[in-house]
Amino acid sequence: MTQFLQFLGRTTRTGFTKLGRGTFFLLHTLGGIGSILPRPRLILNQMYAVGVLSFLIITISGLFVGMVLGLQGFYILSDFGAEETLGLMVAASLVRELGPVVTALLFAGRAGSALTAEIGLMKATEQLSGMEMMAVDPIKRIISPRFLAGLLSMPLLAALFSMIGILGGHMVGVGLLGVDEGSYWSQMQAGIDFQDDIVNGVIKSIVFGFVATWIALFEGYDTIPTSEGVSRATTRTVVNSAFSILGLDFILTALMFGD
Amino acid sequence: MDNSVSSQNSLVSVHNLSFSRGNKKIFDDISLEFERGKITAIMGPSGTGKTTLLKLIGGQLFPDQGSVTVDGQNVHRLRRSELYNLRKRMGMLFQSGALLTDMNVYDNVAFPLREHTHLPESMIRTLVLMKLQAVGLRGARDLMPNELSGGMARRIALARAIALDPMMIMYDEPFTGQDPISMGALVHLIKSLNNTLGLTSIIVSHDVHETAAISDYIYVLSEGKVVGQGTPKEIQQSESEWVQQFMTGAADGPVHFHYPATDYVDDLLSSKKRSGRVSKRYGQL
Numbered sequence: 001m002t003q004f005l006q007f008l009g010r011t012t013r014t015g016f017t018k019l020g021r022g023t024f025f026l027l028h029t030l031g032g033i034g035s036i037l038p039r040p041r042l043i044l045n046q047m048y049a050v051g052v053l054s055f056l057i058i059t060i061s062g063l064f065v066g067m068v069l070g071l072q073g074f075y076i077l078s079d080f081g082a083e084e085t086l087g088l089m090v091a092a093s094l095v096r097e098l099g100p101v102v103t104a105l106l107f108a109g110r111a112g113s114a115l116t117a118e119i120g121l122m123k124a125t126e127q128l129s130g131m132e133m134m135a136v137d138p139i140k141r142i143i144s145p146r147f148l149a150g151l152l153s154m155p156l157l158a159a160l161f162s163m164i165g166i167l168g169g170h171m172v173g174v175g176l177l178g179v180d181e182g183s184y185w186s187q188m189q190a191g192i193d194f195q196d197d198i199v200n201g202v203i204k205s206i207v208f209g210f211v212a213t214w215i216a217l218f219e220g221y222d223t224i225p226t227s228e229g230v231s232r233a234t235t236r237t238v239v240n241s242a243f244s245i246l247g248l249d250f251i252l253t254a255l256m257f258g259d
Numbered sequence: 260m261d262n263s264v265s266s267q268n269s270l271v272s273v274h275n276l277s278f279s280r281g282n283k284k285i286f287d288d289i290s291l292e293f294e295r296g297k298i299t300a301i302m303g304p305s306g307t308g309k310t311t312l313l314k315l316i317g318g319q320l321f322p323d324q325g326s327v328t329v330d331g332q333n334v335h336r337l338r339r340s341e342l343y344n345l346r347k348r349m350g351m352l353f354q355s356g357a358l359l360t361d362m363n364v365y366d367n368v369a370f371p372l373r374e375h376t377h378l379p380e381s382m383i384r385t386l387v388l389m390k391l392q393a394v395g396l397r398g399a400r401d402l403m404p405n406e407l408s409g410g411m412a413r414r415i416a417l418a419r420a421i422a423l424d425p426m427m428i429m430y431d432e433p434f435t436g437q438d439p440i441s442m443g444a445l446v447h448l449i450k451s452l453n454n455t456l457g458l459t460s461i462i463v464s465h466d467v468h469e470t471a472a473i474s475d476y477i478y479v480l481s482e483g484k485v486v487g488q489g490t491p492k493e494i495q496q497s498e499s500e501w502v503q504q505f506m507t508g509a510a511d512g513p514v515h516f517h518y519p520a521t522d523y524v525d526d527l528l529s530s531k532k533r534s535g536r537v538s539k540r541y542g543q544l
Contacts, residue, residue, distance in 0.1 A: 122360075130357030133317050134371045134419075135346035141374070 022218045025139070029147050029217070032140030042145040043152075050111045050146070050213075051153030055160070057110050058103060062161040065102060066168025069093055073169070074177045083177075087184035088191035090169035091162075095192065095201045096257070099162035101249050104208035107154055108241035112216035115146055116237040119220025120230035128221075143217050150216070154209025155202050162201070200256045207248060212241045270295045270427055270459045271316060276325035278308070278315060285311055287483040288325070293427075298453050298460040300470045303480035304505065304514065309463040310354070312480075313429045316461070317351060318342050330426065347375055350420030350428040354435060356412035358404040364391070364415050365400040371422045390418040394448060410441030414448065421452065427459040428452070434466040442466075446473055467506055471495070479505060481514070 036042055073089045119142065122128050128138040166188075173179040192198065216237045223233035271293040278286045285308035293299045301309050314320045316327050318334040327334045332345060358367050368387045372378060378386070391397040394414040404412060413433065420428055433449065434442050450473045453460045464470040471477065471491040479487035479494065479502050487494055487502035495506060504512030520526065 125360070126353045126355050126357040127359055129314075129319065130351070130353050130416075131359075132319060133346060133349070133351040133353075134374070134423075135343040136371070136374045137343070 018222070021222065022214070025143075025218050025221060026214055028139045029143050029214075032137065032144035033148055035140055036144045036148065039145075042141075043148050046146045046149035047153055050115070050149045051157060054107060054110050054153070054157055057106055058157050058161050059164050061102060061106055062099075062164035063168040065098055065161075066090060066094065066165030066170075067172045069098075069165065070169035070172030070177070074173055074179065083173075083179050084183040085187050085191070086169065086173045086179050087166075087186075087188035090173070091166050091188045091192050092197060094162040094165040094169075095197050097249070097253070099158045099165065100201055100204035100208055101245060103158040103161045103205065104154065104212055104245045105242055107150075107157060107209070108212045108216070108245065109238055111150065111153070112212050112237050112241050113234045115150070115213070115216040116220040116223070116234045117230055119143070119146075119217060120223035120225070120233050123221065123223060124225035124227075124230060139221075143221065147213050147217055150213025151206065151209050154212070155205040158201070158205035158208075196257075200252075203256075204249065204252050207252065208245050211244045211248060215241045215244065268294055270330055271461065272328045273312075273316070274326045274328070276315065276327065277323045278311065278320070279323055280311075284483050286322075289480070289483070289485050290325075291478055291485065293459060293461055294476065295459050296453075296457055297475040298449070298462060298473055300462045300464060300474035300477045301480060302464060302467065302470060302477060302505065304465060307480045308483070309465075309480065310431050313351065313431055313461070313463055316429065317346065317349060347371075347423055348426045350423075350425040352413065352416050352420050352428060352430045352433060354432045356404075356409075356416040358407075358412055358416055358419070360404050362403075363400070364396070364402050364404070364407070367404070367415060368400075368419045368422055371419065375423060386422065387418075390422050391415075393421070393452070394418045395444070408441070410437050410445065413437075413445065414441075417448065417452075421456065421458075424456070425458070427461065430460065430462045430464070432464055432466075433462060434464055434469045442469060449473060467508070471506075481505075 069090045070086065073086050074083055077083045077086055077089065119128075122138075122142065128142070131138045131141060170184060174181050174184050219233040219237045219240070223229045269292040271291075273289065273291040275288050275290055276286050277284070277288050291299075291301070301312060303309055311320065315322055316329065316334065318327075318337070321335055326336075329345060329349065332341070334342065334345070337345065358364075359370065362370070365387055368390055369383050372383050372386060376383075387400070388397055391400055394417055396411060396414055396418065399407070399411060399415070404415075407415065417428075430449065433445055437445060446469050449460060449462070452458060462470055462474060471494070474491060477487075477489065477491055477494045478485055481501055487497050487499050489497070494502060497503065497506075501513040503509075504514060510516050
């Protein structure tokens with residue numbers, strides 16, 4: 001029993017210590033953004049690594065998710081003779097939920113893990129320490145531009161995902177299953193609300209981008225500087241990001257669409 | 260502890276410094292002086308915290324007790340911006356070189372100049388080429404760090420360390436893992452940089468001969484204490500058993516060959532997988 005309590009206490013304490021360190025890290029990172037803004041090259045380079053290099057996985061996943069949505073939606077909706085509303089169903093699912101959530105999960109796996117491994121290895125090879133000794137703040141120079149790049153890339157990737165998904169749904173629904181082209185688009189146009197659906201989806205993707213990038217960068221910066229440490233940190237990035245994204249999605253959905 | 264070097268002319272002074280990691284005491288009340296314009300070496304076996312000492316001088320770690328003064332400023336009392344200003348005048352050569360792996364040699368050497376100065380690119384080019392020429396690697400400027408040998412990487416890192424014309428350089432194990440030729444090149448380079456640029460150099464090393472050949476003053480550390488100090492000649496003639504063992508490289512002496520353990524026969528006959536904690540302090544003078 002005492003052992004259990006000890007374990008509980010220790011775990012809680014390490015958890016909160018880490019949260020505290022993470023918060024300081026985040027504040028420091030946000031503080032560095034001001035000094036990075038006059039150097040857009042640094043941010044653009046990172047947006048290339050984080051965003052552009054994620055295009056392929058986002059496009060292919062978006063296409064398949066949209067196609068599956070078209071297929072499943074058609075089977076269910078046609079039972080009620082409502083296959084005309086397929087466009088609305090595909091678009092609403094993508095813009096509200098699947099776009100931000102699946103993109104964020106893929107983003108954590110593709111870009112987040114890469115960030116953690118990169119920062120972790122920079123720490124292990126003393127590059128961060130070396131920068132400090134050159135009087136260059138590694139958080140400002142290395143972390144802040146990557147954070148900003150993640151924050152800006154996520155909503156763009158989520159928008160790309162939703163767009164490709166809608167085209168995928170169109171391909172299957174209109175192209176293969178014979179849903180009327182006009183009603184696919186017009187139902188979507190009539191049913192999707194800019195404020196309720198699109199803006200809320202974008203807010204979600206910004207929140208997920210914030211959290212996933214923060215976790216990835218912090219895990220890399222906080223890693224134990226060995227091969228094993230970097231490997232563990234990378235795993236933690238993916239797992240913790242996934243949990244945070246899914247948990248936050250529930251909370252955000254309840255807040256946004258609750259009433 | 261008395262110091263034979265006067266603190267008047269020293270650039271870096273370490274006073275009564277104590278530092279521990281967890282329960283292990285790395286430094287126990289040590290005092291060191293590093294004279295301006297001289298090459299001072301800190302020697303001692305691996306694991307005596309020599310690198311830790313450099314990090315304490317550079318303000319990356321905080322001591323439990325005592326102070327470190329660099330050019331009249333107490334490193335650990337400075338505010339962040341003041342510390343960063345001081346660090347611009349301190350160069351450090353890491354054992355691994357710590358080159359930034361995502362940029363080529365040229366950009367690595369240009370990095371501190373671009374971060375800290377607003378010099379035009381043409382001026383930066385001149386400076387970078389001068390620094391690279393000084394380490395003999397001007398022709399390697401387009402290579403990436405992963406294409407360099409260990410010795411070359413260290414020389415590039417040295418060019419980067421002198422890019423801002425610092426007042427001092429700290430070398431962390433500059434000779435480890437070098438073949439005889441690049442070792443010779445490095446020894447020569449450290450000596451000539453020190454003399455031509457009027458630097459103050461601190462070398463942390465366990466390579467006895469190379470270090471003794473170029474240093475003006477040597478401190479020998481063990482178990483968190485200074486066990487010997489003096490000019491290379493004095494150190495070589497030291498009567499301390501410990502210093503003698505270190506300088507001659509004898510396998511057994513005050514520092515034992517074996518890591519502390521329980522009795523060998525008992526250990527072989529028992530079935531325990533883990534060794535019991537040995538509380539006895541080992542290898543002390």
